[in-house]
Amino acid sequence: MPETILSDSTGLAYRGKISRHSVFEPLKILVGPDAEEFLINEELICRQSRFFKTACRNLLTTGDIEISSEFIAITAPQSAGSEVIEQRYAQWEQLRRCYSLGDELLAPAFKNATMDCLITVSDYLITDHNVFPCRMVQELEIIYESTHPRSGLRMLVVDLAIKCMGIESFSDLDMSRPCLAEFCSEMLGRVSTLLRDCMDDDDLDTLDLAYPWDIDSSEYHYELTIV
Template sequence: MGNAPNPPPDGFPSPPRPQSRRYGEGETRPVKRTRESLFGWDIEEEHGSSYNEPSYEEWKLETMKTGLEDVPLNFSNPLCILSDDNEIIHVVVGKDATQWAIHRKLLCSQSNFFKTAIDSPFREGTENKVVLSEGQNDVFSLFVQWLYSGSFVTNSLPLLLQAYVLGDKLGSPGFQTLAFDKIYAFNISSCHLTAEQAVWASENTLPDSTLRRFTMDTMAFGLLNGSLNPSHEDWELLAPIQLDILRSVQSVAKKQEHNTWKQKPRLHYNKAI
């Protein structure tokens, strides 16, 4: 006979037996409470009774089902707007006259500019064709990508700035907001805006626009934390907006704690796009 393990001393319970449980599997545990479980199943408190605890995947699936019961289909799937939409709008962009074929319902639902132009008695409405002669195809391609996917991908800060301005021209606040979110993330820890970009943003936006306010704050933020070191030529380029930058220096400096030099939070710019 082998050596049997000594029983634990009185007052010292045996350690629990480890139970192997793979990710995604449920688990059987003793019930020690009386209330409805996560899914509304009744659980009775009885000594020795047990229940099958749902796995994470089961819980997530049930949560999604519960949350989507009352959600309209066109909300959960934005592309449902394309149902029975056989009408195509041709958009001609830039000097190269690049043509885009876009579903009418989708285009008009996301752009007040296109909706007004296409629903009008003018040429755009009768020909189902809109010409953006001053537009840039690489920027407009981001708008088309956003229309059909709800997002777009680019690592170019100049393109993001132009996307923001395009969203303003097209009357598309959703596209404009996404562009600004990416611009903000680009400059969250340090200033990556150049003098040329700051002046361009000022010249192509209204005085109270979100992008202009953020541009001035970011230039001020860069000057304060040392991530922006303008050259003599840069200061000359910044001459038209130097006063606005100085005002932002005062505003940004007031919000700092212990000289940490943090960028203003994203919610600070939620007042208006």
């Protein structure tokens, strides 16, 4: 496995190892002069740290931070691109099922943690591969049959669709299917809300919807009640 040594502005050294056979193997991070070892899930650390998110995508520049000569990219090889996409799709579907499990168990904190991971994997699929997380109508049907209106999962899918799908993507949709009719209705409602907010601010020139990974993920969280 390739070894990566990184150094941030604090002067601490980081080493990361990742298998070329699976992009989901935990990263081994060695921190500090005593090289204290931590095993951290790649998606989790990339969600919490822009430093590691940038490093894992090989987007670092020498103007941002210092990089030692031993730095090796820890992204998956380009030749395995289609395999990586399939792994990301499988991970997104697994997380979608975890979210549904959180609904069944009435476990809001579990759902919120799962949502953070869904947002991270959505970022990979869209930013790195330019693909929408739901490939088939059946996947949308499962989401809409297993969630309620204003569900964080529905909100995430709707926002991703508004950002990623062109109008031509909806021209052949069968609106007689209840899930598709509800999906499009919620998208129109979301866009209407954005327009109304801009009108209230007298700023129609700046109508925009940020990607979910660029905003506070609590927008998609279930609100926890502390007694």
